[in-house]
Amino acid sequence: MYEGPxxxxxxxxxxxxxxxxxxxxxxxxxxxATDAADINRLITALQQVAKGVRFCEICGNVAADTTCxxxxxxxxxxxxxxxxxxxxxxxxxxxxxxxxxxxxxxxGALDPLSGVGPDQLRIKELLGRxxxxxxxxxxxxxxxxxxxxxxxxxxxxxxxxFPGLSVTRLASGLPMGxxxxxxxxxxxxxxxxxxxxx
Amino acid sequence: MYxxxxxxxDFRSWELADLPLHPxxxxxxxxxxxxxxxxxxxxxxxxxxxxxxxxxDAPLIRRGAxxxxxxxxxxxxxxxxxxxxxxTSGKANRALLNxxxxxxxxxxxxxxxxxxFAPEDLALVRGDPGERxxxxxxLLALRAPRFAGIRSDYERVLKQRSALLKTAxxxxxxxxxxxxxxxxxxxQGAALLAGRIELSAALAPHVAAAYAGxxxxxxxxDIRYRSSLGEQVPESTDVTELEQALLxxxxxxxxxxxxxxxxxxxxxxDDLELLLGEGPAKGYASHGESWSFALxxxxxxxxxxxxxxxxxxxILDDVFAELDxxxxxxxxxxxxxxxxxxxxxxxxxxxxxxxxxDRFHVSNGMVTADASA
Numbered sequence: 001m002y003e004g005p006x007x008x009x010x011x012x013x014x015x016x017x018x019x020x021x022x023x024x025x026x027x028x029x030x031x032x033a034t035d036a037a038d039i040n041r042l043i044t045a046l047q048q049v050a051k052g053v054r055f056c057e058i059c060g061n062v063a064a065d066t067t068c069x070x071x072x073x074x075x076x077x078x079x080x081x082x083x084x085x086x087x088x089x090x091x092x093x094x095x096x097x098x099x100x101x102x103x104x105x106x107x108g109a110l111d112p113l114s115g116v117g118p119d120q121l122r123i124k125e126l127l128g129r130x131x132x133x134x135x136x137x138x139x140x141x142x143x144x145x146x147x148x149x150x151x152x153x154x155x156x157x158x159x160x161x162f163p164g165l166s167v168t169r170l171a172s173g174l175p176m177g178x179x180x181x182x183x184x185x186x187x188x189x190x191x192x193x194x195x196x197x198x
Numbered sequence: 199m200y201x202x203x204x205x206x207x208d209f210r211s212w213e214l215a216d217l218p219l220h221p222x223x224x225x226x227x228x229x230x231x232x233x234x235x236x237x238x239x240x241x242x243x244x245x246x247x248x249x250x251x252x253x254x255d256a257p258l259i260r261r262g263a264x265x266x267x268x269x270x271x272x273x274x275x276x277x278x279x280x281x282x283x284x285x286t287s288g289k290a291n292r293a294l295l296n297x298x299x300x301x302x303x304x305x306x307x308x309x310x311x312x313x314x315f316a317p318e319d320l321a322l323v324r325g326d327p328g329e330r331x332x333x334x335x336x337l338l339a340l341r342a343p344r345f346a347g348i349r350s351d352y353e354r355v356l357k358q359r360s361a362l363l364k365t366a367x368x369x370x371x372x373x374x375x376x377x378x379x380x381x382x383x384x385x386q387g388a389a390l391l392a393g394r395i396e397l398s399a400a401l402a403p404h405v406a407a408a409y410a411g412x413x414x415x416x417x418x419x420d421i422r423y424r425s426s427l428g429e430q431v432p433e434s435t436d437v438t439e440l441e442q443a444l445l446x447x448x449x450x451x452x453x454x455x456x457x458x459x460x461x462x463x464x465x466x467x468d469d470l471e472l473l474l475g476e477g478p479a480k481g482y483a484s485h486g487e488s489w490s491f492a493l494x495x496x497x498x499x500x501x502x503x504x505x506x507x508x509x510x511x512x513i514l515d516d517v518f519a520e521l522d523x524x525x526x527x528x529x530x531x532x533x534x535x536x537x538x539x540x541x542x543x544x545x546x547x548x549x550x551x552x553x554x555x556d557r558f559h560v561s562n563g564m565v566t567a568d569a570s571a
Contacts, residue, residue: 150355189347
């Protein structure tokens with residue numbers, strides 16, 4: 001145990017996800033040795049986040065303004081909407097540079113154990129968007145786990161009555177650049193079920 | 199297949215144990231509390247990555263030690279494979295296959311295949327249905343590893359759905375998503391159910407034959423899979439049909455489920471019925487009959503696996519003391535036919551003479567080969 005503020009700092013850092021007691025200690029002593037200017041930048045960043053992060057009014061992604069960069073970009077295809085769980089999923093898909101449409105961030109997945117139902121997710125906003133804007137395809141890109149799959153099923157049920165709207169789900173299967181032998185049984189099994197004619 | 203070498207470090211009571219093994223029978227002799235069972239438990243752990251005695255890994259590590267290590271050298275079809283498992287308390291375990299690290303520990307599960315019969319197995323006959331479901335699911339995963347994934351997915355869906363039912367009862371809301379969870383419960387449940395029904399049917403003749411072997415004078419036995427769907431369960435093991443039947447079953451008990459806040463239909467409410475003659479074994483079977491039934495379930499599983507590919511290693515922990523002379527002889531007949539069988543006993547006289555092979559004495563934390571054998 002260290003004395004006073006240093007231990008307080010270590011305790012606070014250690015409470016963050018992915019940071020164990022050893023890493024917390026390392027970060028704390030790194031901060032002690034850092035310039036005051038750098039520390040102030042960190043403090044300002046934290047304060048700004050604490051004051052309230054803004055979320056895009058359209059898609060729910062984190063934004064610097066009332067709408068996010070993607071929703072404000074006229075070059076993006078307004079007919080396509082990709083539904084994801086978290087803002088970090090938007091980043092992941094953006095890195096592919098394959099998708100030219102827009103996003104809708106749900107803010108999680110159906111998770112009754114944690115008390116998350118459809119009302120806690122931005123599903124109403126999604127339905128509103130589809131009713132209001134001209135959208136032809138919704139791509140469901142929730143996580144391929146129990147909760148993500150349940151959310152996908154729920155969305156399909158809600159979306160199937162919109163005329164002329166096609167609803168698709170991301171394919172699941174083998175990772176590229178990997179060896180077949182290293183794939184786990186579940187993924188390989190899925191890849192078999194979802195095989196396509198060539 | 200057979201285990202050529204077993205070495206454990208800081209496992210249970212053992213600081214170090216080194217056991218060279220051969221095909222055929224091996225007998226571990228020693229007074230109670232000397233660590234015989236700990237050695238066969240290590241073998242079972244190397245096969246299934248779980249202990250047959252405890253649910254958590256912490257008790258497996260010797261008191262005062264940081265981690266336990268189980269090393270096995272397994273020979274299959276003339277090729278030798280080494281599997282090394284490092285069990286660390288409170289941290290992820292590590293596995294090495296032929297001295298190389300594997301990405302996931304469970305990749306080494308099932309390389310060694312064992313069928314282990316231990317005194318705890320009496321709970322298969324006398325215990326709750328959960329014991330028998332675990333027995334079936336464990337055997338399913340041995341035959342087709344994908345069932346391990348199906349079962350854990352099913353349990354996850356079940357937890358979520360039960361949580362929803364509980365809150366729905368209180369708040370009368372969120373019911374819009376219940377049908378979504380119904381669908382997933384039925385889909386995963388049907389896959390599990392199909393596997394279990396098929397397995398029970400394949401296992402039944404082997405278990406009946408094994409029982410007739412160890413208890414020839416007793417009434418015949420049978421096993422039957424009993425689904426929570428009752429009579430509505432389709433005859434086939436077609437997953438789509440079962441899924442439909444589960445969905446219909448769930449719809450029938452909707453009000454009851456909402457009232458009680460639990461999931462009432464699905465493989466988690468099923469049982470493997472054990473029949474002794476015309477009636478149920480539970481509550482009616484004598485101690486000897488229960489014991490023989492439990493043994494027959496394991497031996498049946500052994501015969502089933504043996505008929506389907508590589509022969510598993512048979513492990514009989516402290517079983518001969520419970521059997522009379524005639525049954526001992528019958529069991530010895532089965533055991534001597536096995537490619538490798540490992541037997542533990544407190545006294546040498548309990549072990550039938552037919553099982554002559556390697557003998558080891560286990561005492562004071564030492565394993566010594568029996569010179570007289």
